[in-house]
Amino acid sequence: MTRARGPEGALTKRCTCTDPATGKRVGSRCPKLRRPGGGWHPTHGVWGYQLELPIRATQPRRQLRRSGFDSRDSASAELRHARALLDLADGDHDLAVQVGDLLHVCRPGSPLPDRDAVAARIRAGVPAAVPTTTGEYLTVWLDGRRGLAEKTVRGYADHIRLYLIPHLGQVPIQSLRTGHLEAMFTAIGRQQDEIRAARASADPDVRAKVKGVRPMGASSTQRLYATLRKALNDAVVRAKLIPANPALGIELPTARRPKARVWTAKAVEHWQATGKRPSPVMVWMPAQAGRFLDYTEGHDIVLYAMFLLILHRGLRRGEACGLRDHDVDLDAGYLTVVQQITTVGYKPITRHVKSDAGDRVVPLGPKTIAALRAYLDMRRRWQSVSDGTWPDSGLFFVRPDGQPWHPQTISDRFDHLVAKAGLPPVRLHDLRHCAATYLRHGGADMKEIQEVLGHSTIGLTSDTYTSVILDHERGRADAAAELIPRDDAAA
Template sequence: MSNEPQRSKRRNGEGSIYQRKSDGRWVGAVYLPTATGAVKRKVVYGATWDYVHQELTRLIAQAHRGIPIPDRSCRVSEYLEYWLSVYASQRRETTARGYEGIVRLHLVPGLGSKRLDKLSVQDVNLFLTRCRQKCMCCTSKLDAQRPPAKRCCLVGKCCQRKASVRQVQYIHAVLRNALGHAMREELVSRNVASLVRVAAPRYKIGKGLKVEQVRTVLAAVDGHRLQPLYLAAATMGLRRGELLGMRWSDLDLDIGTFTPAQTVQRVNGHLRLQETKSEDSDSVLPIPEVTWLALLEHRDRQDKEREAAGDDWQEHDLVFPSEVGTPMEPRNLNRHWERLRERLGMQDVRLHDLRHTMVSLLLELGVPPHIVQALARHADVEITLKIYAHTNLDAMRQAARRLDDHLG
């Protein structure tokens, strides 16, 4: 017998919910309009009454907004519109915008006219081949915005700006994601995109700084309000957005820990404070003592900045805000770093390479790779080891020379 409380009778149009005797799962059903204008019985399943009720409520609200549910005979373009509205919209804003761009510029023009249930592996393979061959500036409508003298395909002369391996991989990933949802909704029997292989990009992994270089950087910004930021980047492996989004309330300076909770990103031309990625939300990172001491000093400095700014100060609880308390523009941080590295003769060192410094130094000290991976919050330990291998190329060359000497 179910432990669920007795529910009141559902009204017309709200669908029905019942519990199966065979396995105890809850089933909800409601009639909704499809893209063809017909009405279809939509069924959802769940472990609890509350979950099924929530799903039915969402589907009914979606129908009231004019978004029909897809069926097997719908076009790929119709399903992608539904998928963007229902599933992709639940992702972070920057992720959802990326999905929308891929759907609008690539998937709908290339596959939109095909029936969803008739889409084949060959269709996807041919589509991706065309993606690799077409001019990206024309696909993105950039050519039409250029002065006539600088246009390429519109005047019959292509600039050959083709899609990168990474772009093709991303297009494929978005299609695979959408078709995965279609398969779970039993609109297709298999995910044909998952059966297509695409080349993986070879990422350029920057070098971490050597100990002497880190000391040079910190000495060059001694007394500057951004010195603790650069120190945190090099010793804690934090990303730019995490540094700019760090709040005092995310720090526990009594026990020396930091819990990443938000980042600063530019979205649609506006600075936004966004939650960190879900895999980072539960991370609790230790603060090295040298960084802990710098943060304590920085807190005192910020109190003086707040007092000097007076009514102009806008409190956001940020550790590294602008000089009036607002989120710092990421491009301003980049500009400061570029001027600094130019002055120090480190033109090829990126700001993000400070994050790699922690990885390379810890592995040099013999810290197990899985511990370093956890601190850097890499998705895979292979990424951690690639950074180390790239950074220690000089050491490997020295080892090779020693082998030469031994054999010679």
């Protein structure tokens, strides 16, 4: 039996009895649904309701139909809840359609959206109809991000595509809990352990399966967590989808910045025997840095001045590539770091340096100035034979044809020179560590090193970019012992 239907909806009661003649269910026509006096039977059949939903001009008719309620009161209460959600539109047809969209995707047995949460979204001016899964929300969230650096957007996209959607994508955003996130990070950690084990395997076939695959370290895991935390915080504050951020309860291993270590004779011997570096961040002894510059001057004069500048003054790769002619004043003896050329994927991107501290003036010494003057003389010779095709890039360091350097090409050339020179390996970025270490040994204080390198805090400079050159510290190694009096006879 069904009450009259209309815009306010209708309550229904039906059962699963079948017609003996046809074998088909009789549904609401079953005579057992009512007592002999006409009242509803208290135990036979289940209650349900149906409600017409607003539609767009191009949409067919659609209804919200729900059943399985044990009592008329429970079915009636949910019908009133659904009508209250539609009433939030307050006569706005487009908004009513959005609320209808929200109701139409509700799965049978799942609760209807919370009225207060939907009302808060409407007051905030955001769409009432929202993605039902975490994956859909993350996709919409990324598409709506504005004013971010292209590299940041690329990082968010990679995190969402590679990790968040595979692990969390099918979880309804309103049902997302801290446990889901903890399970994801546990699974990712297990996967990274498997990659590390495969890379260390004695079986070449096993190693080949993970060739080129870098496991996530603590720092990368923290960046993934930061993306997730930001996205879910926006789901709380901006989208009003969830009442609290479940990522705030997550505890992850602290990402410790690796300490710089020096390529001492003992460290080189160990590396030659095992192929292992003492630290991801390695610093050449001054003699090793000199060998590199001597070899580069004889074998790659085109890039010699750039590498010398990085070693002497600690510029980042992107800062050296993005250095402009008018940023360099050799007569006054300084250069200004303002912009950098970085990469997103393999695409070069020119942008302002990443912090106010990075926008800095760097003084130049006589040896550095002499090398840069020699480079400019060489560049003028390149331009003189270019037959008028020399591009006006405005950049200080350019290729012999006048075109900008690709940052990855600089790194590749550097690695090639280090290997050919027979030197223990360092990364191009480690030349900054070298510069900081040499400055410290030369008497510069931490504040001066911080300003030259363009760090935002002196703690970053102290903790990461300075390392002790052991051979030059031996004079103070016995300082404590000399202060302690001893009985010569007893000794």
